[in-house]
Amino acid sequence: MRKTFIALVVVSGVMAIAAVPSLATAAAVTPLRPQRVVTGATWLGQADARSIGYRTAASGGVAVRVTDAGRTAVVPAPEGCTATAIGGGRVAYACGAVTQVDPNTMAQPLAVTSLTGGAVVRVTRNEPLGASADEATSPPGAVGNQWIWFSTSGYHGPFDSYYNWRTGELRYGQPLDPLRTLDLDAPDLATPLCSPLRSVRAETQATESPRMLPVTVRKPWVLIDTQAHAELHRCGTAKPVALPAPFGAEDLDPVLGDGWLAQPIWRGPGIRSVELLRLSDRRRFTIRTTASVGALTHRRLYLRSGTTGNETISMVSLPRRY
Numbered sequence: 001m002r003k004t005f006i007a008l009v010v011v012s013g014v015m016a017i018a019a020v021p022s023l024a025t026a027a028a029v030t031p032l033r034p035q036r037v038v039t040g041a042t043w044l045g046q047a048d049a050r051s052i053g054y055r056t057a058a059s060g061g062v063a064v065r066v067t068d069a070g071r072t073a074v075v076p077a078p079e080g081c082t083a084t085a086i087g088g089g090r091v092a093y094a095c096g097a098v099t100q101v102d103p104n105t106m107a108q109p110l111a112v113t114s115l116t117g118g119a120v121v122r123v124t125r126n127e128p129l130g131a132s133a134d135e136a137t138s139p140p141g142a143v144g145n146q147w148i149w150f151s152t153s154g155y156h157g158p159f160d161s162y163y164n165w166r167t168g169e170l171r172y173g174q175p176l177d178p179l180r181t182l183d184l185d186a187p188d189l190a191t192p193l194c195s196p197l198r199s200v201r202a203e204t205q206a207t208e209s210p211r212m213l214p215v216t217v218r219k220p221w222v223l224i225d226t227q228a229h230a231e232l233h234r235c236g237t238a239k240p241v242a243l244p245a246p247f248g249a250e251d252l253d254p255v256l257g258d259g260w261l262a263q264p265i266w267r268g269p270g271i272r273s274v275e276l277l278r279l280s281d282r283r284r285f286t287i288r289t290t291a292s293v294g295a296l297t298h299r300r301l302y303l304r305s306g307t308t309g310n311e312t313i314s315m316v317s318l319p320r321r322y
Contacts, residue, residue, distance in 0.1 A: 029284045032276070034291070034303055034314035037066060041311045043304050044086040045142060046295035047115055049258065052302050053086035054313055063091050065115055066315075068299035076117035088144030088185045089115055092165075095122070104129050112143065112165045125163045125170065144184025159209040162189055173209040176201065181215040193222070194235035200226050216256040221279060223256040230254055232261065244284070247277055257296025260318060264293060276301065280321055287316055 044053040044063055051067040053075070061082030063075040077083055081093035095109040108125045125148075142149040143165075150161045162171045162184075171189065174182045178198040180190035193199065199212045213225035222233045229248060231240035247254060247263050255262040263275040271292060276285040291303035291314060301316045 029275075029286050030319075032285050032287050032316050032319075034287060034289060034316050037302070037313045037315050038064075039312045040309070041313055042309050043294055043311050043313065044083060044091075046297060046302075047086045047091075048089050050298045051115070052295050052297065052313075053083070053091065054311075055083050057309070061093070062117075068297050073116075075113065075115060078111045078113065078120050078122065081111045082139075084139040085141055085143045085148070086115075087142055088146075090143050090145060091115065091117075092140035092143035092148050094139040100129065101126070110140065110148065110163075110165065112148070121165060123163075123165050123168065127161070127170070142184060144186075146187055147184040147189055149184060160211065164189075174211050176210055176212060178212065181217065182212070193217075194219075194233075196238050197222055197224065197233055197235075199224060203227065218256050218258050221256060221259070223254065223261075232256070243277070244282070246275060255293045255296055257301075257318075258298050260296055260301075262293050262296055262301060274301070274303065276316075276318075278319070278321065283319075283321075285319065289314075 038054060038056065041054040041056045044055060047053045047065055051065050053063045053065050055061065055063050059074060062077040063083035063086055065073050065075055075083070075091055077093060078095065081095040083091050084094050085092040091113050093111040095111050098106055098108045101107045106127050106129050108127065110123050110125055112121045113119060138150050138152045140148045141151050146164055146166055148163045148165055150163065152159055152161070160173060162174070175190040177190065178201070179193055181193050181199055182189065183191040193215065199215045202211050202213045204210055213227060215225070216223040220235045222235060224231050224233065232243060232248070233240055246252065246265060247261060252263060252266065259279050261277040261279060263277070264271045265273045265275060271290050274287045274289055274293060276287070289303055291305035291312070294302040294304040294313065299318055301318060303314045305312050
């Protein structure tokens, strides 16, 4: 898909899946307004189901965590470390200079902590030296309860690598089993998809790592990227759910949350709005914004705009169903 770390099919008819009504029924659209959270930030990711993380110049190398309840807390960083990713209830850090330990190996000091800054684990990722130095020195791009993801765009890239910060195992490329989905929290780096669903292999260049297209699981819902579009399923059903336009339109990148679907609407090179669909009752909401979707937590939609180090992060409280 055109603009997608980590995914609905246009259906002309209306389908009923199990006991769930079709989501293609038209409904009134309610406007929502985002509220600014912070400016001058670097987005780190969704920390867990109910919080996100970022850092700012004022916070230095430490992460700042914001919860669905609106509470903000600074996560103390290990000495000499800068937070670069958050996820799976963990914070990942780059710690100091990367050094060449022998003619063929670079050593990268890293650390991982809990969301409170405790349970500190310091590790060193040893990476074969490539033709370009940046191939061995990219900072953690995402983290889970088991693995750290690195993405590199050097001479031999782009490619993905995964480092298990608990065991020290290093893997290149993600699992390619269509019956399993990438999971940084899983000891084996993947978890089974709800049967009979299958993921789709991406079309990649010869210099790129083979990979599967994104799959998002927020039970009972599953969002599967199928190259031309994405499909929303319920676990255990092969047929996709029918959706109202513009959800699921070709070349758009929906984001699945806990019972919500967010759809960025593009005009030319930029976003003009984000549309929201509450899956339980098909209620629709719209947000006029040029920002992209950062995360869908349990109770909030987070939006981000700007460049790394100078991002504006905003949020919208997701309306509850009464």
